[in-house]
Each structure stands twice: as C-alpha cells, then as structure tokens.
Amino acid sequence: EAGVAQSPRYKIIEKRQSVAFWCNPISGHATLYWYQQILGQGPKLLIQFQNNGVVDDSQLPKDRFSAERLKGVDSTLKIQPAKLEDSAVYLCASSLYQLRHLTLNTEAFFGQGTRLTVV
C-alpha cells in the first residue's frame, strides 16, 4: 500500500516570497490533515479536511496561509507571503475517517514532510 506522498521534500525561499506544498493521501482516505512542526516542538494542526470540506482551520493563519482539497483527494498548502517564523516541517497526514458522531477515530498516517527554510 502506498503511503502519504508529499513534495517537495525541501524548500528554501526568501521572506515575503510564496511557496506551495503538495500532498497525496493514501487511496480511499477521507480525512486529510496539515501539521506544522517547528524545530524542537511537536506537530501542530493547521487544517483538517473531510473529503473536500474543511472540518477545522481554527489554527491556520488565514492572512498568509491557504489550503485546498478541491476533489477530495490531493491537497495543496500555500504560504504567501512567507515570514521567517514559518520555517518548519510541514507534515501531511491522512486517515480513513474521523466521525465524532459515531465515535470512530482511525489511525493517522503521516508523510515524510516538507522542510521549509525562510531566509
């Protein structure tokens, strides 16, 4: 079974530039997450999709970050303009489903991440 695919693996940009990350989840997984992992910290949820709908984007800095999952499969996370503090690893994860009304909570599988350095 193919895992969660992310690209690029590494990206270096100057502050105020824009950047985009791509994620292709495991086939059939309805739920997709984007996490930000700053060096020395645990991953922090940025946005969660269920199919092509947003479940939670409360921690996404919407003035500069955007994400979409138009067809309910792959997803793109964009930063425009980037700041120095955006330097981090951006992790994508997927799971079969997360249905709170049924108390169903399946395992999340993570991609290898994209390491962003803003200089």
Added chain:
Amino acid sequence: AQSVTQLGSHVSVSEGALVLLRCNYSSSVPPYLFWYVQYPNQGLQLLLKYTSAATLVKGINGFEAEFKKSETSFHLTKPSAHMSDAAEYFCAVSLPSGNSGYALNFGKGTSLLVTP
C-alpha cells in the same frame, strides 16, 4: 481542553537498558492516546495506541505502554534498548476537531539517545 505533557525533552540510555519515556494527559474522560516515533528527516510512525480496550498496549519494535487512569499517565517502555531506537518520540491525544472530527494534539517530544 485535553493535552499531553512529556516529561524530559532528552533521555539517554545504554544499549540493552530499559527505556522509559513519560507522558501524562489531562482529561476528565478516558481519551484516545498514541505514541509516535520520528526518525531524522522522516514523518511520524505509529508505535501504539490506547482506545480503552486494554490498559496494557503492545506496539511495534518491542514497545509497550500502560494506561493508568489514577495517575493520568501513558508511559512508553521497552525492556532492552537497541541502537536503532534512537529517535524522537511523541505522545499524542485525540481531540474533537471542528464540529465533526478528531485530530491529534501532540506533546513536545522526547529525544531518545542510545549509547553503546
């Protein structure tokens, strides 16, 4: 809100020694708890998870964790450390997310160093 606290940002053990990584959660109800491992320049891999079926949970690579409600703890252990166990370990709790889902809330991580 539920959260997890990992005690000790760095733990060093000798090869063959017991590994103990500590995690405490704050919750008024039994949560879903997880341990993930992250090797350098890799994503996170699930070691084990607690979903209230059994308090002692066995995972991959010889790791196990015990859910102790009275102590609000979910410590990770391995009887004998291998050099290949050197990595970053994250404890996580599943939290309600938005109106309909769940998402993982991670601790700050513990870096495990294994010395010969």
